[in-house]
Amino acid sequence: MSTGAYDCLYQTLGSGPPIVKPKFEDVTVTQDIYGNVESTRRTAESLKYKVEKDRYNDIAILIRRRLSSTREALWIQMEIQSPDIQETVTKVCGHSDLLNTKVSPIVIRKPYLILFHYRAELREYDLHSDRTDQEKVHLKVLVDFMAKAFTRDEAEYSRLIDKGQVSFPIVWTLFKPEEEVFIHESHFVRCGRVQSLHGINKTQGWSLGTRSWDYDGTFFGPVDSVSPLQPFEGICDITSLPVYPVRFHKNQNKDDLRQRLIERGRKWKSMVDVTHLSYEGSDDNSVQLQVSSRIITDYATHQQANPHHATAFSWYNASLTKQTKEPPADDGNDDGDDVDDAERQTQALEKEDKEAQKEHDRFFLQRHDSSYIMSDDQALLCPAKIRGFSLMDKKWAFFLVENATDIQWLENPMERLEIDGAPKKS
Structure with missing residues (x-):
């Protein structure tokens, strides 16, 4: 029956649309073996949905x-x-x-x-x-x-x-949120920023979440990784840990290492496009090989050939947005001193908001084009490895940035061309 027919029926019976009662009810319907409804009755109290009230919601x-x-x-x-x-x-x-x-x-x-x-x-x-x-x-x-x-x-x-030392029960205290840390891995050191620390107790290992800077073939942006901190006995030097804050690095080397990582990051950025390079060193593959050949760096094609190694950016919109304070409301009853205090507080909050926005923009997705200029903070967090293809081994792999160099072409190659002195026979 159409909607118009229903309207005519209501008018004929002299009644309007049914009135819906603003209430909630829970009923149970019983059916026979043929699926026909036998009865409808209110659901027993023991079977109804219950919203459990937290007994401790009034505790500070x-x-x-x-x-x-x-x-x-x-x-x-x-x-x-x-x-x-x-x-x-x-x-x-x-x-x-x-x-x-x-x-x-x-x-x-x-x-x-x-x-x-x-x-x-x-x-x-x-x-x-x-x-x-x-x-x-x-x-x-x-x-x-x-x-x-x-x-x-x-x-x-x-x-x-x-004293520059630490025991495992307090190793978690070293890592301040957003602080830069050096992460030692096989064959190289990289840098990250502390994002999280997970663990149940002080006798088991910790999982330190860090954020760094990477590229997916189109954008530069933040990526997350996890570094394990395994239990150890006694006391050790902080700088002997696989991960430790930059502020604990040896004073005479701290600035040098940080600057070296920044320079490596800028070199990495210059190589993310398709580039023909010379490489001497080991690759980072399931089976490590010693490579001494020319390589082609190509992020986009590498990710197409190895989708399980594709760059996965962090939830930057949610996790990198700074939470700022709201300025106090003006109730209209402040005296002169209170007004001055409120203005100073508002100015301080506005300054903090600008700094927070600057921090947010610094680690937001950046499209790879001529307008993007990498900052030192971003370069510091760049990978130690570059994606590429070995022309000798015919394999996709990760190559250490520091071991990749420009190809040294020979000068005057035609002068080095040797031709057999014997006359060619036609």
Whole structure:
């Protein structure tokens, strides 16, 4: 029956469209063996959907532990539910990409890396004379939690770090969010920026997430990788770790190594287009080969031939967007001093926003064209290897940038041409 026919039927019966009641109901329908409905009745209470209320949603700070069915620890996280503590954490360390302050509760996974590296600022904020009584009560919960969580680590940190040493239980304290780190791999060193640190406890290994700079044949952009930190016994030098912050590198070599990586990054950028080069060294393939031949660098074709090695960019839109603070609202009752303070605060926030936007733009996708000029920070994070094809072995592989050089063509090649002195017979 058409819609018009239904309208005529309603008019004939003298009734309009049915009235829908604004309520929710749960019913159970029983059918016979032929699929015909036998009965419809309200669902029993024991079978209805239930929304479980969190019994702990009124706690300022909640530590939540997730276990598997075999009682193995999956993760431990801190949930900040107090608005006063949320505001404090947002003001002090909300600019970090590791912290999402736009949600409630604010969640921080163990080992609470962001809190450890901003612990001094958080404690100083708590002691400020402008705090209200309620803020002081709630902030004391945060300060007490940090004291309980970090006391032993801080003592060990103070004892070893100034000496350039570290033990495995505190190795996680070395890595500050967004800090540059040197990553030692076979045959080369590369640089990354700290993005995450995952682990369950201080006796198992850690997974350090870092961000670097790469190319996919069309765009330059940020890529993520993970470096494992395996447990070790006793105490070791920080610079002997497979990954460590640039600030701990030997003073006499730090600037030299950093500058060398920047120069290598610029060399890498000059080679990403199709380039004919000479190469002497090993390739990075499933079976390493010693290569002494000419190679062709070609990112786009390499990725077509090896799609499992294609460059996968980070979620740059979400993870690289800085979270900035909103300026305070004007209630119209401020006196002159308060107005001046508000203006100064607004100017400070605007300056911070500009710096955050500059930081964001620095690590955003860049199209490979003549307008793109690579910065030193981007060059520092570039790969140590270039994608290419070995003309001798007829194989696609990764080649160390430092071992690739321009081809040395012979001067006056015609003068070196030798022809058999015997006359040719026609």
